[in-house]
Amino acid sequence: MAHPARHEAEKAEDATKNVNKAAEPLRNGTGQIVELTRDVLKAGAQGATTFGNDLQEGVGAANEMQRKSADAAVEFSKLYMDLFKEQAEHSLQAATAFRKSFNWDEAIRVQSDFLRASLERMSQLNSRYLEIVQAVMGTAVSVAKDPAKKAA
Numbered sequence: 001m002a003h004p005a006r007h008e009a010e011k012a013e014d015a016t017k018n019v020n021k022a023a024e025p026l027r028n029g030t031g032q033i034v035e036l037t038r039d040v041l042k043a044g045a046q047g048a049t050t051f052g053n054d055l056q057e058g059v060g061a062a063n064e065m066q067r068k069s070a071d072a073a074v075e076f077s078k079l080y081m082d083l084f085k086e087q088a089e090h091s092l093q094a095a096t097a098f099r100k101s102f103n104w105d106e107a108i109r110v111q112s113d114f115l116r117a118s119l120e121r122m123s124q125l126n127s128r129y130l131e132i133v134q135a136v137m138g139t140a141v142s143v144a145k146d147p148a149k150k151a152a
Helices: 002-100 104-151
Strands: none
Touching: 002 104
């Protein structure tokens, strides 16, 4: 009787070995699936972090551009008001000089001085306006290049 029990034990041991042998690919596959899932989740988290950083940089760049544009608008407004003030003061001086002049030569000289000064002021305004626009555009270009450099 001991012999059949031994035979049954051997059969059970062989069956256990066969089950373990059959389960081995399943264990390996499960481990690979867990590892693959971990890698996918890690890559997704890194992608989300990168997207968040890029979005934050874009918002920062837009805020910087908005600030530079507002500064330029303020500077241009001040420049224009200064020009207007100078023009008004010079117009008053010219009108006073016209009133005091008794001959045509003096009136023509006052008028030509007024016109020359007015044109010079407008030229200065245009030059300064172009400088402001170039500064704002330069900022816009540099702000746009920064994210492009980081993306490359």
